[in-house]
Every structure is written in structure tokens, then in C-alpha cells.
Amino acid sequence: xxxxxxxxxxxxxxxxxxxxxxxxxxxxxxxxxxxxxxxxxxxxxxxxxxxxxxxxxxxxxxxxxxxxxxxxxxxxxxxxxxxxxxxxxxxxxxxxxxxxxxxxxxxxxxxxxxxxxxxxxxxxxxxxxxxxxxxxxxxxxxxxxxxxxxxxxxxxxxxxxxxxxxxxxxxxxxxxxxxxxxxxxxxxxxxxxxxxxxxxxxxxxxxxxxxxxxxxxxxxxxxxxxxxxxxxxxxxxxxxxxxxxxxxxxxxxxxxxxxxxxxxxxxxxxxxxxxxxxxxxxxxxxxxxxxxxxxxxxxxxxxxxxxxxxxxxxxxxxxxxxxxxxxxxxxxxxxxxxxxxxxxxxxxxxxxxxxxxxxxxxxxxxxxxxxxxxxxxxxxxxxxxxxxxxxxxxxxxxxxxxxxxxxxxxxxxxxxxxxxxxxxxxxxxxxxxxxxxxxxxxxxxxxxxxxxxxxxxxxxxxxxxxxxxxxxxxxxxxxxxxx
Amino acid sequence: xxxxxxxxxxxxxxxxxxxxxxxxxxxxxxxxxxxxxxxxxxxxxxxxxxxxxxxxxxxxxxxxxxxxxxxxxxxxxxxxxxxxxxxxxxxxxxx
Numbered sequence: 001x002x003x004x005x006x007x008x009x010x011x012x013x014x015x016x017x018x019x020x021x022x023x024x025x026x027x028x029x030x031x032x033x034x035x036x037x038x039x040x041x042x043x044x045x046x047x048x049x050x051x052x053x054x055x056x057x058x059x060x061x062x063x064x065x066x067x068x069x070x071x072x073x074x075x076x077x078x079x080x081x082x083x084x085x086x087x088x089x090x091x092x093x094x095x096x097x098x099x100x101x102x103x104x105x106x107x108x109x110x111x112x113x114x115x116x117x118x119x120x121x122x123x124x125x126x127x128x129x130x131x132x133x134x135x136x137x138x139x140x141x142x143x144x145x146x147x148x149x150x151x152x153x154x155x156x157x158x159x160x161x162x163x164x165x166x167x168x169x170x171x172x173x174x175x176x177x178x179x180x181x182x183x184x185x186x187x188x189x190x191x192x193x194x195x196x197x198x199x200x201x202x203x204x205x206x207x208x209x210x211x212x213x214x215x216x217x218x219x220x221x222x223x224x225x226x227x228x229x230x231x232x233x234x235x236x237x238x239x240x241x242x243x244x245x246x247x248x249x250x251x252x253x254x255x256x257x258x259x260x261x262x263x264x265x266x267x268x269x270x271x272x273x274x275x276x277x278x279x280x281x282x283x284x285x286x287x288x289x290x291x292x293x294x295x296x297x298x299x300x301x302x303x304x305x306x307x308x309x310x311x312x313x314x315x316x317x318x319x320x321x322x323x324x325x326x327x328x329x330x331x332x333x334x335x336x337x338x339x340x341x342x343x344x345x346x347x348x349x350x351x352x353x354x355x356x357x358x359x360x361x362x363x364x365x366x367x368x369x370x371x372x373x374x375x376x377x378x379x380x381x382x383x384x385x386x387x388x389x390x391x392x393x394x395x396x397x398x399x400x401x402x403x404x405x406x407x408x409x410x411x412x413x414x415x416x417x418x419x420x421x422x423x424x425x426x427x428x429x430x431x432x433x434x435x436x437x438x439x440x441x442x443x444x445x446x447x448x449x450x451x452x453x454x455x456x457x458x459x460x461x462x463x464x465x466x467x468x469x470x471x472x473x474x475x476x477x478x479x480x481x482x483x
Numbered sequence: 484x485x486x487x488x489x490x491x492x493x494x495x496x497x498x499x500x501x502x503x504x505x506x507x508x509x510x511x512x513x514x515x516x517x518x519x520x521x522x523x524x525x526x527x528x529x530x531x532x533x534x535x536x537x538x539x540x541x542x543x544x545x546x547x548x549x550x551x552x553x554x555x556x557x558x559x560x561x562x563x564x565x566x567x568x569x570x571x572x573x574x575x576x577x578x
Contacts, residue, residue, distance in 0.1 A: 036572070146573055276498055
């Protein structure tokens with residue numbers, strides 16, 4: 001093996017759960033509303049107030065831990081994590097320390113040509129912090145005069161998922177995040193929006209020579225808040241560390257911030273004193289004992305997960321691996337696909353439309369498939385119409401676009417707009433006659449053996465029929481006529 | 484026996500964002516040492532076979548249902564803010 005550098009990456013992911021209320025009090029969770037309207041003495045850290053654990057949050061956390069193949073610790077407690085930063089009014093965050101809820105799991109990442117199994121060190125529960133808005137022109141901490149704190153988010157149930165340093169490339173890191181997000185979306189416990197901050201990721205990165213077993217000095221990279229930034233930020237950081245080592249330097253343990261504008265990472269702080277959080281057991285909360293029955297009850301609520309679903313799609317519907325995995329990894333798409341399969345039996349056709357034109361329009365309009373106006377029934381109706389040769393594939397695109405914007409019935413759209421394919425040979429022959437007469441040059445070229453010329457002639461026929469001519473029949477007639 | 488060093492005290496002071504002069508450090512170190520000595524009496528108790536506990540009460544699984552309760556108004560939330568601006572708690576610039 002060549003003696004090259006390889007990255008060693010571990011990820012820490014935070015997932016906000018979408019319970020109705022906060023982790024330790026009855027305040028609602030906020031979704032970008034007015035500041036400081038969902039607070040109470042508990043989440044404002046007033047003296048004498050007492051936190052009480054949200055049962056639903058525990059159930060969601062167990063669900064995530066089980067789906068990540070973790071062992072559930074039956075006996076678990078909360079700790080206080082002490083630090084000075086005004087994002088928590090208590091000056092500590094209630095978190096878990098040496099007794100996390102779940103340990104020793106894994107998540108398999110399908111990298112196409114291989115599977116990377118990423119070990120899950122731990123899954124633990126904590127509360128989210130408040131949001132700091134930095135006053136000043138740029139919004140950057142270093143350039144602001146004061147900070148404004150919004151405690152609406154303080155106390156939101158948060159799950160932290162920590163991996164083993166098993167990830168070996170920025171691409172794998174991105175693959176892990178995508179797989180994890182899809183998995184959690186299936187569990188229906190979080191909306192996992194990186195844009196909204198309900199799914200956040202920090203990375204620990206080091207590099208080493210491939211021949212070494214020892215892991216190098218790591219840096220923690222923050223602000224990797226999109227799949228793209230995660231990959232770009234790691235790529236930059238890996239290159240930076242290799243350069244440091246190759247020029248005889250030493251990697252210093254630091255916390256670095258990814259700047260998406262410059263595509264670089266900058267030092268936030270060196271890891272010294274600052275990271276002594278003086279954890280101690282939270283005296284305001286009693287221990288949690290998770291009984292076997294509770295674990296089994298929660299296990300029953302876990303739906304078929306993406307990896308299993310993908311295999312089933314291949315087997316049951318005969319889809320290619322790529323299509324199966326594409327659909328199975330998205331809960332909405334896979335639900336829609338399966339609904340379609342009940343109405344129409346060419347699964348590959350359904351998959352092609354969902355993955356192609358349909359997805360393109362969904363992305364353009366920024367909506368998800370279940371909010372679109374095209375019902376599975378109508379999509380299948382359209383596919384049947386295409387199969388019967390009533391419209392060609394080009395017209396089908398136009399019909400589909402109209403279905404997408406109006407929610408209309410495909411048959412009716414075709415009738416109303418007179419889009420039915422012209423397969424009447426007599427009619428087509430007359431049009432072709434005209435086209436041949438008007439384009440002697442192309443006819444000449446075709447006779448000289450230039451195959452491209454027939455495409456031009458068919459194109460003319462299509463233009464004259466507004467795209468409605470049956471291209472196969474047109475092709476046959478022209479070929480016969482000119483040879 | 485010394486249970487705590489001057490460096491320990493300096494470290495803890497720094498974590499707590501407290502500043503002391505050398506004289507105070509010495510005084511606090513010896514005071515804390517005595518306190519720790521006193522607490523160490525606990526170790527004379529025989530705890531064999533007794534599992535560690537994190538809570539003084541022998542209860543577990545105290546949960547609440549995920550039901551929303553009324554929050555306090557923004558006005559009363561901000562009443563205890565050291566300073567306020569833009570409907571938020573205004574705090575000094577963070578280094």
C-alpha cells in the first residue's frame with residue numbers, strides 16, 4: 001500500500017426532536033416566531049423552578065437509538081454541563097455524560113461501490129440552547145457590540161449522536177449525514193432541516209499515514225450546516241492538515257469554524273481550559289429506568305427502514321439498485337411510489353417519472369411530493385395513456401406539467417387541449433407530402449445517405465402537428481416514401 | 484495530607500471566571516483543603532456492595548406528558564433581563 005495520508009473523521013450530530021413541548025417544561029417549541037414568547041421559569045432558569053422530563057422525548061430518543069442499532073442503557077441519568085455563555089440562562093445545560101441512553105450502534109453507508117459501516121459511540125439526550133443574535137452590521141461574533149438572546153429554543157429536546165472515527169473521506173461524511181437524515185425522517189421524530197437548524201453537525205478530523213494505526217491530533221470543525229458545506233469544509237481541513245504535516249509542522253488541537261464564503265476553516269479557540277465542563281449529576285432530576293417493555297413497545301413503532309425497503313423494492317418491484325435506493329431513502333417518494341404500484345404494474349415506468357420530470361418540478365417549486373397536486377391515481381392514468389399510444393412522450397411532459405400545476409385529470413387535459421397523438425396514416429401522409437415538397441435539400445441529403453436528415457424531416461412534421469404526430473409512424477412513412 | 488494544590492485552585496477559579504491575588508489563593512487553598520478533609524470522613528463508611536446513586540430519593544421515572552402549558556408573556560420574560568433590545572435579552576459582546 002502506498003504511504004499516503006488518509007483522513008480520519010468522526011461526526012457529532014445534533015437532532016432537534018419535534019415533540020409538542022420542551023424537554024423539561026410545558027413550553028411549546030418555536031418555529032421562527034417572535035422572540036421570547038415560549039419561556040417559563042424552568043427554561044429561563046429562575047431559582048426554585050424544577051425541570052420534569054418529557055416522556056415523549058425519551059421515547060423518541062429510544063427510537064433513534066434503536067434504529068441506529070444501539071444497546072439501550074436501562075439505567076440512565078442526566079448531568080449538568082457547566083459553561084459561561086449566555087445561550088443558556090442557567091449557566092449550564094442539562095445533558096448526559098457517562099451514562100448515555102444508547103451505546104455501541106452502527107449505521108451502514110452505501111457508497112455505491114462499497115458499504116462503510118460507521119460505528120455509533122453514543123446517542124444521548126440534552127436540551128437545546130437559546131439563540132444568540134449578534135448586533136452589529138455583519139452578524140459575526142467578533143465584530144458585534146452586543147448580543148441579543150432569544151430563549152424560545154432553550155430547552156428544546158435535542159439528541160446528540162456521536163460516531164466512532166470510522167469515516168475515511170469527506171464524501172463518506174456527507175453520505176453518513178444523508179443516510180442519517182433519511183433514517184430519522186422515517187422515524188418521524190424530527191423534521192431534520194439543516195436550513196432551519198434542526199439537524200446540525202460538527203466534525204472531528206485528523207489525518208494519518210495509511211500505514212499507521214494511531215490517530216493523529218484532531219481538530220473540531222463547526223458550522224458545517226449543509227451537506228455541501230460538510231464535504232467542502234472537510235476537504236479544506238484535510239488538505240490543510242496534510243500541508244502542515246508535510247512542511248514539517250505539527251497539527252495543534254483546535255476548534256475551527258468553517259466559513260462558507262471563503263471555503264476555509266479558521267481558529268475559533270484552542271482546546272485548553274475552556275473545555276472543562278465540570279459535569280456532575282443533575283440533582284433536580286431523578287434517574288430513568290427504561291424497562292424492557294417500553295423498549296419493545298417503541299421497537300414496534302419503528303417502520304421499515306430505508307436499507308430494508310431498498311432491498312424489497314429490488315425484489316418485489318424488480319427495480320434496479322439505483323432506483324430502489326433513490327426511492328427508498330426518501331420517505332415521501334417511497335410512499336408515493338408504493339401507492340402508484342397499486343394502480344399500475346410497470347414499476348420502472350413509475351420510478352422513471354417520479355425520479356425524472358416529477359422530481360425536477362418538485363425541486364423547482366420547492367415542495368414535497370405529498371403536497372403536489374398530482375395524485376398517484378392520475379400519474380398512473382397518464383402512464384396508461386402513454387402505453388396505449390394515445391400521446392407520445394414529448395406531449396406527456398406537457399400534460400404532466402399541466403397536471404402538476406392544476407391537479408387536472410390527464411384524459412381531460414388531453415381532450416380539452418386536443419393533444420391526442422395523430423396516428424391516422426392518411427392524415428400524416430398528407431402532412432409529410434407537404435414537408436417533403438418544402439424541404440428538397442433535406443430530402444436530397446437523406447437520399448445521399450445522411451441519416452441526420454430524417455431527424456430534420458420528422459422535426460418539421462412534429463412542428464406542423466404541434467408535436468402530436470406519432471413519431472414512429474412518421475418515421476415509417478418517410479422512410480418508405482423516400483427510399 | 485494535601486488534597487488540593489494552588490494550581491488546582493487557580494484552574495477552578497479560571498473556570499468560574501474569578502480572579503484572586505496570590506495571598507487569597509493561598510488562603511482559599513488551605514480552606515478548601517480543610518473542607519475536603521472534612522468531606523473525606525465519608526470514606527470511612529463501609530460502602531461495600533452499595534451501588535452509587537445520583538439522587539437522594541429512591542424514586543425513578545418521573546415524567547410529564549407532552550402537553551403544552553401556558554408560557555409567560557414576552558414582557559414578563561424580559562422583566563428579569565439585565566438589559567433588553569429587539570424583544571431579546573441584551574448581553575455584552577462575547578469574546
